[in-house]
Amino acid sequence: MKILVVEDDVQTANFIARGLSQSGHTVDVSTDGEDGLIQATRTAYDVMIIDRMLPKCSGLELVQAVRSGHINTPVLMLTALSSVDDRVEGLESGADDYLAKPFAFTELLARVRALHRRAAAPGExxxxxxxxxxxxxxxxxxxxxxxxxxxxxxxxxxxxxxxxxxxxxxxxxxxxxxxxxxxxxxxxxxxxxxxxxxxxxxxxxxxxxxxxxxxxxxxxxxxxxxx
Amino acid sequence: MPINSVWKNRIWKTGTFRLAVIFSLIFGIGSGVFLVILNLTIVRLAESEIQDALRHQLAIMRADVKLEGAAALSNVLKEHSRTDSLGRYSYRVVTPAGVVFSNGLGVEAEDIDGAGRLKNRATTLLIMTERMPDGTFLAVGRDTMALAQLRTGLNRVALWGGIGLVVLSIGAGAVSGYLFLKRLDGVNDTIVRIMDSRLDMRIPAIGYGREFDELAGNLNLMLKRLEVAVTSLRQVSADLAHDLRTPLTRLRLRLETAEHSKPEVQQEEIRIAIEEIDEILRLFGALLRITRVESGEARLSGETVNLADVAREVIDAYLPSVEDDGHRLELIATGACEVSGDKRLLRQVMSNLIENALTHTPDGTQIIVSVAGGADGVELTVADDGPGIADDFKPHVMKRFYRLDASRSRVGYGLGLPLVAAVSEAHRATVSLHDNAPGLRVSIHFPLGMT
Structure with a gap:
């Protein structure tokens, strides 16, 4: 799988990237919303992992921008907020799944795989x-x-x-x-x-x-x- | 520092004072117009009165001339003018023979035919003349001195009265502005103290009229709401400081020990450490959720929720665990069980109540969840026939981190019932604990307004 990680905390981004690479995936990392949008439109990814709070352009705005560009790559949104309202807002912006920080890496991996499978074989x-x-x-x-x-x-x-x-x-x-x-x-x-x-x-x-x-x-x- | 002059400046700038100035201006203009109209009316009335008197005098003179002749009239008038000390009337009589009697009216009067006026040295005379068929000329006049005096008097009264009223209203404006400022200063003082973290202070009644008291009342309601939110947040920080320290200390010790352990022990210790972190996060999440619900930050979705359906779902989810624990769990639903609220929060309320019943009672305990819709609302009850809670402890179990039996490992953090209480309050529902004889019965009453 080719995965884009947009996360402004460099350590978190590196942990995610390392874990995903060890699971055999190719990972690109972007640390702000604007750069994330450029990467998302330039390269075809299988799944995107986007943090909700990003410099320059929030995760919600990034997902909206990506979706308005007719890019339907599944998006997993990460967030430090965890109230029900935030979750609904995240999903309404066009994200496919929502994961609250802190999370277990296995949880992230399972959700990324699920998103990918759903997108790859929707009829199943x-x-x-x-x-x-x-x-x-x-x-x-x-x-x-x-x-x-x-x-x-x-x-x-x-x-x-x-x-x-x-x-x-x-x-x-x-x-x-x-x-x-x-x-x-x-x-x-x-x-x-x-x-x-x-x-x-x-x-x-x-x-x-x-x-x-x-x-x-x-x-x-x-x-x-x-x- | 000239505090007095600051005060003065503030008074001039108050709304009350400005209103007083504007009103006194309006009053001044109004009374001016009124005065002019009054003046004209009085003068006209007085003049017509004088003219009536002149006409009357003329009629008497005419009668005298007809009866005794013009010469006799002259004599009468001569006599009359000698005794008439007031000298209010002036006469001129010219007989056909050309004999003139006059006590002040000059030859100019002969130019006037009928009613007219003549300017004298000091005053204006109103004149009435008549030329009789035999050629006798009769004229009678009266000065308007009294009228002019009346007019001057009126103007003087009006002027000083007006000035007095304007000064009075400006003064009253300044005084009421000062009083208003003083009252507002009371309010401002309170606000300053409230900003200084004294959220329990309340704004005193402004007492300047109903609208101001309503304003103060609404501000106080707002303060009360804020106080609840802030108290709840303060409580959370205190709770966090206190109750997170224990598990964090344990975690730190575990990792410290693990650092010097053998690799295989290390792995196990790290696994347990991660579990402990998850526990801490769960506690953290529960606490945050209570705070959000209490402070009103978590908006209720306001959907129609069938409590019986939610209870059924929750029981379905718990049934295997409950049965594994050797408990029994049953639902009794009667009546219309719809309330308006937040399904997720209500689901958690039921889960917490079932979990409480599950963890604090021995094997074989029967847990009955009942949802009953009635005329006065919907009642959700979770009852068990376990050991129950002694009356002394009942008021405490709604408090955060309150644990009845801290020695048991499965009792949780003491956040289950506080969340139930917070969610219930957000739904305007009331929670009560009863003796189920034996056991505990927790009831939540959703009033009709919310159904």
């Missing part, structure tokens, strides 16, 4: 019939089978599984699940995500069989049939 999320290994997910009939065996899921479990299988192979973080499945913009103390995941896993996996839904410790969850 609409598929109604998904096979992952011996798991068959049939949204149309709302039926899930594993190796031909029917699995009964509660509506909550079905919703969770649907979210995961549509993003197969991708790391899904706790925060992403909280946000998108339960509408939580705060982090509850109770491990509600873990409890849901372990119930779903108990139903999906057969004793002795290969686990389909894996926990990446400190990262999140991934559903895949690969090893």
């Amino acid at each position: 999320e609409l598929a109604n019939d998904i096979h992952i290994g011996d798991l068959h997910f049939d949204l149309y009939r709302r039926r899930v089978t594993r190796a031909g065996r029917r699995i009964d899921l509660t509506p909550q479990e079905f919703k969770l599984l649907e979210y995961l299988v549509r993003r197969r192979g991708e790391t899904i973080t706790r925060a992403m699940l909280l946000e998108n499945l339960w509408g939580y913009d705060f982090d509850p103390r109770t491990n509600i995500v873990e409890a849901h995941i372990s119930r779903l896993r108990a139903k999906l996996d057969v004793p002795g069989g290969r686990p389909l839904l894996r926990t990446l410790r400190g990262f999140g969850y991934v559903i895949d049939d690969a090893d």
Whole structure:
């Protein structure tokens, strides 16, 4: 992936750039809004990471300028502000996702990947019939089978599984699940995500069989049939 | 420093004083016009009065001439003028034989036919003349001295009265300007003290009329709002200073120890340190959110929220965790449960209440969430049959960082109920804690206005 990082704090920008490069991505860094806009229009990027507060031109203005130039590259906006209102404002300006500082790098990486996949294969999320290994997910009939065996899921479990299988192979973080499945913009103390995941896993996996839904410790969850 | 002259200058510049000057000018012009009209009217009235008297005199003279002849009239008049000490009337009688009687009226009077006026040495005379068929000429006049005196008197009264009134109103303007300034100075003093971080001060009533008192009242309302916001912010900084120090100290010690540890221990210590940082950030986030809600910075989206639906979603999210903990969780919804407010904040309120019930009660506890819409609003209740809270502690649990049992590790930071209280207040809802016999029942009442 070719990624543009527009962040005025040089250390933060370097950490992000280093981490993304180590994950095999090409990264350009820009430290102010104006330069960011020039780079964004000159080069075709797969994803742009833009800080909300930038010198010369704010992140919101930068995203608006980029969008008015018909550049539809997915944008992840970073911000030190975290109130609900700011989030809404950021998304309304044309950003595709919003991440509050401070964040775990894995969270950033997971979101960048998710944005890229959504932009690269927009139809995938609409598929109604998904096979992952011996798991068959049939949204149309709302039926899930594993190796031909029917699995009964509660509506909550079905919703969770649907979210995961549509993003197969991708790391899904706790925060992403909280946000998108339960509408939580705060982090509850109770491990509600873990409890849901372990119930779903108990139903999906057969004793002795290969686990389909894996926990990446400190990262999140991934559903895949690969090893 | 000539404070007095400063004061004087300030008085001249007050609105009250300027108003007084403008009003006295208007009054001066008005009374001038009034005076002119009064003058004309009085003079006209007085003149017509004199003319009536002259006509009457003439009629008497005419009757005398007819009865006794012009010569007899002359004699009467001679006699009359000798006794008439006042000398108000002047006569001229010319008999057909050419004998003239006059007590002041000269030959000029014979040029006048009927009513007229004659300028004498000192005064103006009003004249009435008549030439009788037998050739007798009769003329009677009266001076207008009294009229002129009346006029002068009137003018003098008006002039001095006017000057007096203007001076009086300017004086009154200055005095009321001074009084107004003094009252405003009271207000200004208060404002200076408020700027000096005394936000609890209130502006005294200006007392110069309803509109000024309303102004002071509104300023005080504004101050009250500001005081709440500032107090809340001050509280946060105090809380942060106090309650962040403990986890940060722990973190620092951990990293210090890790610095001199073996690499494999180091990795584990760093992992725990990151978890601790996440905890601190969570605390920080919770505190900021409470502050934003309390200070009114977080605008309520004002959407229509069905509390029963929100409760259902939250319970769906919590059910696996609750059951894993060996608790039971149930929803009872009755009536119309719609309120106007912020769905995300209300969702967090329910989550906090459920989490509280979950973390402070033993296994097997039953948690019942009920949402009941009624005639006077919607009541959200989270009740458990756990150990409950003793009455003595109930008033404290709404305070930030208040923990009933600090020895337990899962009790949190003591920010759950304060957020519930802040969000409820932002929704004009009231929170109350009750004994569920056994257990705790937390009720939030959303009044009808908000539904």
